[in-house]
Each structure stands twice: as structure tokens, then as C-alpha cells.
Amino acid sequence: MAIKKFTQLPNHIAIVPDGNGRWAEQRGLPRLSGHQIGAENMYHMINYLNEYPIKYLTLYGFSTENWNRPKEEINGLFQILEDFIDKTVAEVHQEGIRLRHLGRIGELPRGLQRVINKAVELTKDNTRMTLNIAFNYGGRTEILEAVRRIIAEKIPPEDITEEVFASFLDTAGLPNVDLLIRTGDELRLSNFLIWQTTYSEYHFTRVLWPDFDKKDIDKALLSYSRRRRRFGGL
Ligand code: IPE
Ligand code: MG
Numbered sequence: 001m002a003i004k005k006f007t008q009l010p011n012h013i014a015i016v017p018d019g020n021g022r023w024a025e026q027r028g029l030p031r032l033s034g035h036q037i038g039a040e041n042m043y044h045m046i047n048y049l050n051e052y053p054i055k056y057l058t059l060y061g062f063s064t065e066n067w068n069r070p071k072e073e074i075n076g077l078f079q080i081l082e083d084f085i086d087k088t089v090a091e092v093h094q095e096g097i098r099l100r101h102l103g104r105i106g107e108l109p110r111g112l113q114r115v116i117n118k119a120v121e122l123t124k125d126n127t128r129m130t131l132n133i134a135f136n137y138g139g140r141t142e143i144l145e146a147v148r149r150i151i152a153e154k155i156p157p158e159d160i161t162e163e164v165f166a167s168f169l170d171t172a173g174l175p176n177v178d179l180l181i182r183t184g185d186e187l188r189l190s191n192f193l194i195w196q197t198t199y200s201e202y203h204f205t206r207v208l209w210p211d212f213d214k215k216d217i218d219k220a221l222l223s224y225s226r227r228r229r230r231f232g233g234l
Contacts, residue, residue, distance in 0.1 A: 006224075009053060010054060010179035010201075010224055011054065011056060011178055012054075012056035012057075012176065012177050012179075013049065013179045014058040015057070015058070015060065016060045016181070016183070016189075016192055017059060017060065017184075018186055019184025019208030019211075020038035020208070022034070022208055023038075023210040023211065032073065032080070034210060035080050036080055037210040039080050039083075043084070044213075049217065050095055050097065056174055056175060058133075059133055060192050061081060061133055061137075062077055062134075062135045063137060063191055064140075078108065078109055082109075082112045082115050085099075085116060085119050092119070092131070095129075098123045098124060098126040098129070099122075099132075100130060102134040102137045103170065104136045116133075116135075132174065134192065137170070139192060143195060146168035150165070169196075177196050177197045177200040178224070179220065179224045180193075180197050181203045181204075181205070181217075183207050183209045184208050185206040185208075199229070
């Protein structure tokens with residue numbers, strides 16, 4: 001463990017693991033093999049970050065806009081997540097990691113819903129680290145649904161503080177994102193955690209997600225540790 005070189009570490013890291021498709025295409029492989037390797041890399045990253053005192057890790061697996069992809073790729077992504085949770089849940093639980101899901105679970109295939117719900121239930125009392133899987137997640141949808149619930153519950157307008165509003169989001173109870181990492185050479189947020197990243201530090205890298213390794217995450221952590229966060233103050 002190389003904690004010593006960091007003067008500050010993020011409490012909550014969010015990752016947009018982009019570049020699976022290009023990684024596969026560069027090798028003449030089907031895009032789904034890139035997603036498969038990408039899922040394996042998530043497993044390595046979870047284990048590696050679990051060595052640090054980082055309490056929250058949020059991974060963007062599937063956005064509400066990813067439904068625009070070909071059906072075959074979408075179904076492949078669903079299968080990959082299902083297998084991934086199936087294969088790793090026992091170990092994740094043993095490591096003291098709590099799994100949470102962010103997004104609209106009801107639109108996912110039944111089998112995948114079941115696997116997610118089972119894993120969430122099994123790990124709900126774990127406290128070492130919380131791993132949030134954003135799957136069929138979109139920031140705008142999340143905010144709209146919060147507004148709908150607030151109205152349905154007839155909360156008086158003057159009671160709606162930032163804290164109250166945040167408690168209606170999928171991320172209720174989670175701290176804001178400290179460090180947002182995006183791989184794959186794209187400089188955008190893509191509807192990810194738009195409420196929760198207003199004062200995040202951003203780290204973009206050209207490295208494609210399947211190639212993103214320990215030295216790359218350490219680079220991101222080192223960059224974060226050098227930032228001066230002022231939150232609009234001095
Ligand atoms: C990111 O990889 C994974 C998901 C969006 C599910 P991409 O599939 O976006 O890979 P590129 O951007 O085409 O390389
Ligand atoms: Mg992409």
C-alpha cells in the first residue's frame with residue numbers, strides 16, 4: 001500500500017469506465033469482448049481501491065442513453081453484469097463491501113434484477129466500503145424522479161433544502177463525489193451524478209478502460225492529492 005505519498009485521499013470516487021468498445025475494435029475483437037475485459041478490470045479496481053481507506057466507489061455501468069445501442073450489445077452488457085455479480089458477490093461480501101444499485105432497476109431483465117437485489121440484500125450491513133453500481137442510471141432521470149416523489153409526498157416547498165432534496169435521490173445517504181475519473185479520452189460527464197459532482201475534482205485520461213491499471217489509478221489519486229479544494233471559498 002502506497003498511502004504515504006498522498007496528502008489527501010478522496011472519500012468518494014466515481015468512475016466512468018469508457019473505451020471498452022474501442023479497445024476491442026483495435027484488436028479486431030467484437031465489442032462485447034471489450035466489455036467482458038472491462039468487467040474484469042472493474043473487479044481488479046475494486047480490490048485495489050479496497051486497499052485504500054476509500055469509503056465509496058461508484059461505477060457507471062449503463063446509462064439511460066445506452067438503450068440507443070444495438071440490442072445485441074445491450075443484452076450482452078446485461079449478461080456480463082449478471083455474471084459479474086454472480087461470480088464476485090461472495091467475495092465482495094467477505095471483503096466487507098456493501099453493494100448498492102443506482103438507477104431504474106425495474107426496466108432491467110428479471111434475472112438481472114434478482115441477482116442485483118440478492119447482492120444488495122446480502123451485503124446491506126457491510127461498512128468497510130460501499131460500491132455503487134449505476135446501471136440504467138441517468139442524472140436527469142434521477143432528479144425528475146426525486147421531484148415526482150417530493151410532490152407525491154406533498155412536502156411543503158419551504159422544507160425542501162438541499163439535504164432534503166438529496167435524500168430523495170438514488171444516492172440518498174452517500175456523500176458527494178470527491179474525485180470523478182473518466183477513461184477513454186472523452187471529456188464529458190454523460191449524465192452521470194450531475195447533482196453529486198458539482199464540486200468534484202475531475203481526472204480525465206486517454207487510457208481505455210480495459211488498460212486502466214494500478215499505476216493509472218495512483219496517478220489519478222496523486223493528482224487529486226495535489227488539488228486545493230476551496231468550494232467557492234478562499
Ligand atoms: C464503456 O465503453 C462501457 C459502456 C458504456 C457500457 P464503450 O462501449 O462506451 O466503449 P467505446 O467508447 O465505444 O470505446
Ligand atoms: Mg464510450
